[in-house]
Amino acid sequence: MSEILLETRNLTREFPFGKKDTVHAVTDVSLQIRAGETLALVGESGCGKSTLGRMMIRMLRPTSGEVFFRGTEITSLNAGAFRPLRRQMQMIFQDPYASLDPRMSVRSIIAEPLRTWKLCENRQAETERVQELMAAVGVPAEMINRYPHQLSGGQRQRVGIARAIAADPALIVCDEPVSALDVSVQNQILNLLRRLQKERNLTYLFISHDLSVVRHISDRVAVMFLGKVCETGETETVCGDPRHPYTRFLLDAAPVPDPHRRRSGERLLQGEMPSPVNVPSGCRFHTRCPFATEECAKTDPPMRMIGGRGVACHHPEKAGTCGR
């Protein structure tokens, strides 16, 4: 098995909310990402997946907990000591339009990390490197002097990817990289991400709410609900035979593109997501869970290894029985 590239231990982030309240965005998350793999973070909006992703690459400081990158604890490092590690971690954003400076040309967007890390000796070398990167992500060479508004959505995302791989990082956090794109373009970008991963031995943290995308691209998955990981393991193990009721409902809710397999809707999870300001006692999911017992309202279930994956549920045997 390959080395552990990044590990979080009991990572927690809270945000003050009003005068007295606190938003519990991420609570006590411990995860590992191995070199060369894709770990997906899945969950509904507001479940803390982006906050967690940002903390992992120190774009956001945790309230408590630790992040180890190749064995080095990075949250406590000073800026100077962290700087060489920053180059190892890059990010691709959801909205390729908002994440590219509209006043910078494709050339200067992609060249920026090269300059930051002084990777090219002169302007000619820099131009060559930019051209190489554009070719690697499939942006036509004649676009080098264009501006973001002159590109299509797919091309913009490709430029964002070129910028992310420019400094040869080890880890890329992809925060919903395809959710703003059309179906036909989405697949092009997913294929590109996979190819780059193989060619450059990249490790991805892939944040997404779309389970079919996650199922396709990730090796392992962590399902989040209200700031906590409720189930984690190999993607096929978790998605093929979910043991946490929430994972089951999430999988069942995704619309199947087949009119012969219509869902009647009785397996649908009803109600609303609880607020991260007033987190329910015990298991966070118990207010919506059809299998909740008294115990669920009282104690928060610990993460246990069941059937080859980690599940935080008091009644993991029940998830298989709901629905199908």
Place this chain on the structure above:
Amino acid sequence: MEQKTLEISHLSVSFSSWRGTFTPVNDVSLEVRAGEIVGLVGESGCGKSMTARAVMGLIRAPGKVTGGRITLCGKDLLGLSEKEMSRLRGAELSMVFQDPMTSLNPVVPVGRQVEETILLHRQVSREEARKQAAEIFEEVGIPEAEKRIRCYPHELSGGLRQRVMIAMAMVCRPRLLIADEPTTALDVIVEAQILQLMRRMRDQGTSILFISHNLGAVAQLCDYACVMYAGQIVEQAEICTLFDHPAHPYTRGLLGAVASLHRRGETLDTIRGSVPALNRLPAGCSFAPRCDLCDERCMRETPAMTSAGAGHPVRCFHAGEEAPV
């Protein structure tokens, strides 16, 4: 013969600007029969929302409906004055938009906004309107409706806001509801809840034109679907026919792209290139540059609608042909 709720025939919408004339909707014909949910599918910029706006009479200058007919239960909508049209909107014809936050008034409680709609179209007292608003809130599945009615839009979650929008659209029992990407901004579980709600509205007698780029949602919800590309409908059929025997290479490409996502590990199917800008449409068939079946004729002539089977029109010279490997 079944009654047609909405009939659009040969509709065209054009915009003129200094850069030239764009035609985001080009010769579009479709119908929604009573009690039916019809899907209008396509990628961004293909003209689906513009078609919806034309039906609602919401095309603003420099845009213009340049041809065609739209009838709602036999009534010609394009011939109506603005005043007559606004009497219809919200009463017989209503629309739900993608982003409920931008379509609700942020400084008026949501219950009040629904009451306004009732007061506008019905001769009832404010008291009675308030009662009806509370009823429709219950009906669209807003929990604690009594309390939520006094909330401002920002106090509600995305799913609840969309339910408020649906409540507002449905309160006068319109004959036709146009839902323009109603679930795109929502999470899967909430999306499934809203789709369920749409089904219930249909069962109560409202026909729905469901606009979406999400083939999964369309497969789950619609009875019939039209696929749009670059301003034109390229294929339409009963939902199972469309998914089982897609005839247009674009439809096949879209379905293939979605289906390959559900297979693991392999390279995903894609459609090469991207949607052409409306001011740079290629000559001939607008899909030709991205099509594997494209030949010389496709680059020269625009294909007309032909039949790929009973009730299955398609706009392609090579409809139903397999792509060369």
